[in-house]
Amino acid sequence: MSGIATSKTSFFRSNYEHVTLPAVYTFVFIIGLGANGWAVRSLLQKWKILGHINVFLLNLGVANFLFLPTLPFLSAYYFMRNKWIFGDAFCKITRFCFNLNLYGSIGFLTCISVYRYLAIVHPMRMMGRLTVTLSVAISVLVWLLVSVQSLPDMFYPKTSANNTHTNRTEKCHHTTSTEYAENYLKYSVGWTLTGFVMPLLILLGCYGHVTLVLCRKNTINKVVKQRSLRLLFILILLFSVCYIPYHIFKNLSLYSRVLIKHRMRPTWDEGVFCAHQISRGLVCLNSVLNPLVYLHVMDIPLRQLVRQFYQMFSCLSLKTALCNSFYIILLTIIVFF
Incomplete structure (x- = not known):
């Protein structure tokens, strides 16, 4: 690797991995706990109204x-x-x-998508067939x-030691150490x-068919069409x-790590390293974005959630220019909803 590339990696690591990534995790922790706690509470309050889809939402x-x-x-x-x-x-x-959250979220989002697909495309076949017992059984199977x-x-x-001259465990690998990278790559590809x-293919198939049905049938309620398309946008x-x-x-x-292990460093290693670090910050945002699914299914305006967050900050005496700016940004984001 050239000196410039090494310097670029060091700069990115020191500025993103050690500053931005912890900030993203802290943001997701605070907002995610509040949003998911509020959403689950609302879900339990409307448990009997929502039907069997509430089991997937709870999971x-x-x-x-x-x-x-x-x-x-x-x-x-x-x-x-x-x-x-x-x-x-x-x-x-x-x-x-982390893995349970990531793949559990993907699994239950898929279940919700199939449920909505059956409710729109095959409503007569679905009536009486999807019971609470079946929903619970499907959820157990997903887990x-x-x-x-x-x-x-x-x-x-x-784990491994940052300093090879000591036995102190300091690093906590996201995947595994370079020594086992080759075997882990095979496992990761199969896992993916x-x-x-x-x-993803199931979800695309369901919503591709749903979109065709919504476009072709004029008998479907306009509100149902809008809610289905909004859920598709969220997913x-x-x-x-x-x-x-x-x-x-x-x-x-x-x-790339496997190639480097065999002394064949690819030219694209730098770009992939930076993109992978950024994607690790983005993937944890699913815990903040998932409540949008709750709000959509429960038909609760997102503005109501933002307003409650704003009131919570006010009660904590945090109603400052920063909080007002945060409130304005959130209102701008939800203009599409």
Whole structure:
């Protein structure tokens, strides 16, 4: 690698990985806990009204709450320049919770998409068939599949010493150490295909068909059309921002590490490294964006959530110019909803 490239990597690592990434994790922790807590409470209040889809929504919330409590530890880790002080076992638990959140969210978003597809395209076939028992059984199956996919990750080494002359465990790897990168790449590709690509194809198939039905049938209520298209927009946003970049650059980064291990450093290593670090910040935003699905399904205006957040800040005596700016930014974002 050239001196310029090495300097670029060091600059990016010191400014993004050790400053921006901890800030993103802190933001997601605060906003994610508030938004998901409020959404789950609203879900429980409307439990009987929503129907059987509430089971999938509740499990989506559980997936978020499994990951959010680990964010302060990850923020501290990156802020301290990759010094993990919480032990090997907790490092593996933290990474396992991230995977449960990521692939659990993808799984339950897929279930919600299939549910909406059946409700719009095959409403007569669906009536009376999707019971609470079946919804619970499907949810248990999703958790089992996600756990089986994520469990092998626990058996790869997750920690190593930053200083080779000491035995202190300091690094907590997102994937694994370079020594096992080749085997981990094979596992990661298979995991991506089963845990991400297949649900994505199912989701695209469902909403592709739904879009055709909505465009062709004039008998479908205009409000139903608008809500379905909005949900499609939310899911496209989630996958485009959070999931697709992460999986692409995670596997490319692993492949680059394998090539470097065999002394064949690719010319695109620098770009992939930077893109992968950015995608790691973006993927955790799913815990902030997932509540949009709750709000849409429960037909709660997003403005109402923003207003309650603003009132919460006011009660904490944080009604400053910064809070007002944050409120204005959120109102600008929700103009599409």
